[in-house]
Amino acid sequence: MQDRKSLFLMTPALAWLTAFMVVPCLLILTLAFFRRGVYGGIEYTFTLENLRLVIDPLYAWIFLKSAWIAGLAALIASVIGYAAAFAIAALPRRNQPLVLFFAILPFWSNYLVRTYAWIVLLNREGLIVGLARGLGYEGELPAMLYTETAVVIGLVYNYLPFVILACYAPLSRLNPEIAEASSDLGASGWTTFRRVILPMSFTGLATGFVFVFVLSIGNFVTPALLGGGQFQMVGNLVYAQFLTANDWPFGAAISMVLIAVMMLFLTLQTFVAERGSGGGLR
Amino acid sequence: MKAPASLTLTILVLVFAFLYIPISVLVGLSFNAGGMPTAWTGFSLKWYGSLFQNQDILRAAWNTLIVALVSTFFATLLGTLLAIGVEIRRRRGRMIETLIFAPMVIPDIVLAIALLSFFSLTDFRLGLHTVILSHVVFNLAFVCAVVRARLRVFDWSVAEASADLGASMLVTLWRVMLPVLAPAIIAGALLAFTLSVDEFIIAFFTAGSSRASITLPMQIYSMIRFGITPEINVLAVLVMVFSLVTLTLAQRFNRGSLTGP
Numbered sequence: 001m002q003d004r005k006s007l008f009l010m011t012p013a014l015a016w017l018t019a020f021m022v023v024p025c026l027l028i029l030t031l032a033f034f035r036r037g038v039y040g041g042i043e044y045t046f047t048l049e050n051l052r053l054v055i056d057p058l059y060a061w062i063f064l065k066s067a068w069i070a071g072l073a074a075l076i077a078s079v080i081g082y083a084a085a086f087a088i089a090a091l092p093r094r095n096q097p098l099v100l101f102f103a104i105l106p107f108w109s110n111y112l113v114r115t116y117a118w119i120v121l122l123n124r125e126g127l128i129v130g131l132a133r134g135l136g137y138e139g140e141l142p143a144m145l146y147t148e149t150a151v152v153i154g155l156v157y158n159y160l161p162f163v164i165l166a167c168y169a170p171l172s173r174l175n176p177e178i179a180e181a182s183s184d185l186g187a188s189g190w191t192t193f194r195r196v197i198l199p200m201s202f203t204g205l206a207t208g209f210v211f212v213f214v215l216s217i218g219n220f221v222t223p224a225l226l227g228g229g230q231f232q233m234v235g236n237l238v239y240a241q242f243l244t245a246n247d248w249p250f251g252a253a254i255s256m257v258l259i260a261v262m263m264l265f266l267t268l269q270t271f272v273a274e275r276g277s278g279g280g281l282r
Numbered sequence: 283m284k285a286p287a288s289l290t291l292t293i294l295v296l297v298f299a300f301l302y303i304p305i306s307v308l309v310g311l312s313f314n315a316g317g318m319p320t321a322w323t324g325f326s327l328k329w330y331g332s333l334f335q336n337q338d339i340l341r342a343a344w345n346t347l348i349v350a351l352v353s354t355f356f357a358t359l360l361g362t363l364l365a366i367g368v369e370i371r372r373r374r375g376r377m378i379e380t381l382i383f384a385p386m387v388i389p390d391i392v393l394a395i396a397l398l399s400f401f402s403l404t405d406f407r408l409g410l411h412t413v414i415l416s417h418v419v420f421n422l423a424f425v426c427a428v429v430r431a432r433l434r435v436f437d438w439s440v441a442e443a444s445a446d447l448g449a450s451m452l453v454t455l456w457r458v459m460l461p462v463l464a465p466a467i468i469a470g471a472l473l474a475f476t477l478s479v480d481e482f483i484i485a486f487f488t489a490g491s492s493r494a495s496i497t498l499p500m501q502i503y504s505m506i507r508f509g510i511t512p513e514i515n516v517l518a519v520l521v522m523v524f525s526l527v528t529l530t531l532a533q534r535f536n537r538g539s540l541t542g543p
Binding site: 090220 | 287289290291293294297298300301302303304305307308311356359360361363364366367368370371372373378381382384385387388389390391392393395396397398399400403415416418419422423426451476480482483487499502503506507510514515518521522525526529533
């Protein structure tokens with residue numbers, strides 16, 4: 001009885017999700033195995049050509065490059081985010097929610113706006129160059145905007161609050177007596193951190209890292225705006241196949257590989273989380 | 283956990299500087315009389331005035347409002363029912379959980395191209411309505427998550443009492459559960475509304491090529507890419523302030539559910 005009511009309540013939403021999420025995603029999966037038509041349409045004959053093309057060095061290189069940039073962004077965001085979460089968790093308990101709220105707040109402002117803010121800061125006549133000139137630096141300054149560095153900065157900036165949130169959860173639950181016990185038994189501060197605190201909060205760090213990586217590798221806005229079209233990431237490649245090159249089957253094949261890479265990382269993260277929740281007290 | 287107070291303070295100051303300086307610079311420059319994104323030439327509100335005369339921006343804002351309102355309406359309705367339906371179930375279906383969780387983790391670009399292909403191959407004409415259909419997908423998942431969080435601490439014996447006293451399911455929903463859930467539903471709706479107002483990628487792919495169906499984020503994107511004008515700073519600031527206000531409101535309605543415990 002209860003389950004029938006439940007089904008009745010869930011049906012409209014589940015139907016919506018099926019029609020506008022599951023079916024379109026399955027469509028992408030099948031599109032990848034068709035040929036591109038002569039005039040950009042789709043020819044419905046089976047082929048593995050699109051998937052073979054993805055591992056062609058030209059395109060595999062873009063994947064590797066994207067993974068490198070996403071990995072770098074995830075690493076930097078994890079280190080900064082973990083440190084920030086650690087610092088918040090060390091505050092008096094009643095102040096923590098407010099500080100956390102303000103650390104997350106920028107995350108809720110518009111992604112394009114946050115990215116645009118870095119164009120303002122990094123451009124040739126931007127604030128950072130102005131600051132260097134103001135401090136008396138006369139020499140040649142390297143271009144900052146439209147570089148790989150700018151893209152990494154933008155990704156770190158946009159996703160940092162997420163890592164802070166992910167790391168704060170386990171850090172705030174940490175029993176302070178365990179760290180005290182460690183130091184009472186003679187461990188130095190660093191050893192306590194490395195051997196006790198870090199392992200017990202590792203799941204948060206892993207979650208943060210994986211999400212930044214996954215969100216970054218398929219990103220096309222940040223490379224387009226802060227990379228200035230200087231180089232392509234996977235997201236831009238997908239974008240181009242669908243909106244300019246008009247090769248949907250190939251675009252679908254790239255997306256398929258992209259989804260596979262993301263799923264791999266998300267599964268790894270679930271694995272770490274499941275182990276971590278049981279292994280923290282060993 | 284003991285860490286030197288000076289160390290934690292230094293970390294916090296640096297992180298908050300990193301998070302807030304770029305935004306603050308933008309806000310400051312939106313009042314810049316000269317309109318250059320770099321050289322400060324005095325305080326002025328004139329770009330705020332000129333923004334409200336820009337027809338492209340006004341139309342984009344209007345489109346965004348329509349998309350956000352309509353998609354929030356459907357997402358709130360469907361998301362709330364979904365949340366209640368999932369929570370009164372005794373069995374936890376792994377498939378249903380995955381289905382509900384998916385819209386929040388699927389990368390925007392994947393959902394965007396999937397929807398574009400779907401709409402094109404099924405001969406949907408692209409426009410604001412296809413953006414609305416698409417926005418409901420992720421919005422309902424977020425509403426559902428917020429309402430479910432509230433349902434976890436809901437006292438089900440109240441609903442059972444209502445049923446025992448002879449109320450039908452709809453009456454119980456409307457008279458007993460809805461009043462209790464209202465703050466969470468409003469918070470979920472505000473969250474959905476904000477997400478929809480800010481959403482760029484899916485709108486960009488599913489709005490079609492007509493200039494009549496450009497939303498505000500699409501307008502911002504094209505302004506950043508093709509010719510930065512002083513108005514963009516103003517627009518950026520207004521959009522940002524708007525999201526922050528709605529989310530702070532959402533937070534007030536539903537203490538803690540948006541930033542975790």
